[in-house]
Amino acid sequence: MSVEAVKLTETTGSEVRGEVSSLLKPENAAAIRQLLTERGVLVFRQLNILDEDQVRLAGMIGTLRDEGEGHVFKVTIDPGENAKADYLRGSFLWHMDGTHDTVPAFASLLSGRQLSAQGGDTLFANSYAAYGALPRAMQERIADLRVVHSFATSMENAGIARTPANEAYWNSIPEQTHALVWTHESGRKSLVIGCHAKSVVGLDKAESDALIAELLAWVTQDRFVYRHKWTVGDMLIWDNTGVLHRAEPYAADSGRMMHRTTLLGEEAFS
Numbered sequence: 721m722s723v724e725a726v727k728l729t730e731t732t733g734s735e736v737r738g739e740v741s742s743l744l745k746p747e748n749a750a751a752i753r754q755l756l757t758e759r760g761v762l763v764f765r766q767l768n769i770l771d772e773d774q775v776r777l778a779g780m781i782g783t784l785r786d787e788g789e790g791h792v793f794k795v796t797i798d799p800g801e802n803a804k805a806d807y808l809r810g811s812f813l814w815h816m817d818g819t820h821d822t823v824p825a826f827a828s829l830l831s832g833r834q835l836s837a838q839g840g841d842t843l844f845a846n847s848y849a850a851y852g853a854l855p856r857a858m859q860e861r862i863a864d865l866r867v868v869h870s871f872a873t874s875m876e877n878a879g880i881a882r883t884p885a886n887e888a889y890w891n892s893i894p895e896q897t898h899a900l901v902w903t904h905e906s907g908r909k910s911l912v913i914g915c916h917a918k919s920v921v922g923l924d925k926a927e928s929d930a931l932i933a934e935l936l937a938w939v940t941q942d943r944f945v946y947r948h949k950w951t952v953g954d955m956l957i958w959d960n961t962g963v964l965h966r967a968e969p970y971a972a973d974s975g976r977m978m979h980r981t982t983l984l985g986e987e988a989f990s
């Protein structure tokens with residue numbers, strides 16, 4: 721059996737139709753994974769999947785990361801629910817997960833359990849497509865550049881207070897330097913950039929800041945972006961190695977609650 725899907729935009733995202741029971745058939749795992757890496761984001765509207773089935777589906781398309789309870793991490797910025805809620809405010813800015821590691825998460829599954837009355841859309845920008853559409857001169861200019869990624873930079877960009885306690889935590893996460901253009905084992909190329917990009921190695925600060933801003937603006941143009949407006953029960957999967965993501969800001973006390981299951985990375989940044 722094949723998976724029935726329709727494109728949501730020209731470059732980014734496909735909606736997958738079907739019941740949970742059909743998605744969980746082992747013979748569909750390869751097709752779902754293939755579609756995910758081609759389209760960057762898969763949308764399953766009002767799937768109303770149970771946590772245990774979300775974990776089963778995740779385990780069919782990759783290797784589960786040990787997080788949350790039974791591989792389900794509750795994404796909320798309510799400090800009563802999440803001790804690291806402050807950190808999740810960084811998710812309001814365009815980012816990739818795992819740039820502070822050498823091998824970033826492959827993909828995440830996210831189910832909407834409770835929504836905020838205002839804000840809370842999730843946006844995805846396809847950095848494979850954005851790289852491919854860059855002018856040749858820019859592709860050549862950035863071909864060998866490397867970028868330092870810093871947790872502190874992302875927190876500062878998110879406007880989190882630089883208290884001694886916050887700073888100690890931020891600085892406990894070492895900076896990482898990755899190729900700006902990630903040539904994947906598949907041969908495809910994507911851009912490694914986001915609110916965590918601190919500086920381009922070898923450029924002076926003004927040139928570095930300008931290039932990071934220019935490329936981030938390029939990747940996040942409407943033509944590479946899919947915006948998801950949630951209905952309770954929707955589930956998304958995104959390929960973290962080829963798309964940036966962010967959430968539209970929402971109030972900490974809005975009750976918004978997402979259940980996330982993450983798949984371990986399979987390939988190091990280049």
Ligand SMILES: [Fe+2]
Nearest residue numbers: 811816817965
């Ligand atoms: Fe994220």
